[in-house]
Amino acid sequence: MIEPLSLLTAFLLGLFGSSHCLVMCGGIAAAIGSNAGTQRVRVTLLFNAGRILSYSIAGLIVASAGLWLQSQHQWLMLVLRTLAALMLILMGLYIARWSLMLTRIEQLGQGIWKYLQPLTRRFMQSPRAIDRLWxxxxxxxxxxxxxxxxxxxxxxxGQPLLGAAAMFAFGLGTLPALFASTLAANVLTPFLSNNRVRQVAGGLLIGFGLWTAASVWLLS
Incomplete structure (x- = not known):
């Protein structure tokens, strides 16, 4: 069940993972800001609103799938929660730069992204501010x-509406770093790229992943 504390956790996942967000999205965010002129704030808000909206839609979809799995058999949810714990641990290892195994998992989405990426060029070159939302x-x-x-x-x-809310909270957690990279490029980069900061953030994610795994098998 996703409770307020879990929404806070989703926000912190986004916040602590911001250094990864800067690697993945910082370049385009900075480019949007540099090309927007006097509309910098507006296009920044539109771009990030679109990004967070997609996260929320994805949360709705996967939580609906989780609910369906739960209705099929309880052990499927145990497997799914164990996978979630493992993914959190891998993310912590990645952020702390102790292991880059997670980059292999990222490659799974390349099949869909190769069809979406050409569309991004179209909206990137558009002079209309609203296209930054798309x-x-x-x-x-x-x-x-x-x-x-x-x-x-x-x-x-396995709760669709709260799954969307959790991903919205996650998106808000990523917002400070990307907002800063758009309006004032690299303001947060030195802090978020600091080895000590990355290791602390990674350690917290690993701890949360271990706690999730323990709750699956000890409390279920």
Whole structure:
């Protein structure tokens, strides 16, 4: 069940994973800001609103799938929650730079992304500010281990509306870093790229993943 504390956890997952977000999305965010002129704030908000909307839609979809699995057999949910715990641990290892195994999982989404990426160029070149919303929505489907980890955790809860809310909270957690990279490129990069910060954030994610795994098998 996703409770307020879990929504806070989703927000912190996005916040602590912001260094990864800067690698994946920081470049396009900075480019949007540099090309927007006096509309920087507006296009930044539109881009990030589109991105977070896509995260919320994905949360709704995977949580619905989790609910369906739960209706089929209870042991399927145990498997799903164990997978969620493993993904969180891998994400923690990735953020701390102790293991890059998660990058292999990111490659699973390349099949869909190759069809969406050409559309991003169209909206990127458009002079209309509203097209930054559509660009953000497309960019929300960029293959990303951090998103996959959070979605697996959301799916394990099996509650569609609250799954969408959790991914919305996750998106808000990623917002400070990407907003700063758009309006003032690299303001947060030195902090989020600091080895100590990455290791602390990674350690917290690993701890949460281990706690999730323990709750699956000890409390179920």
């Amino acid at each position: 660009l953000g929505m497309l960019w929300g489907w960029l293959p990303c281990g951090l998103i996959y980890s959070t979605l697996s955790w959301v799916a394990a809860n």
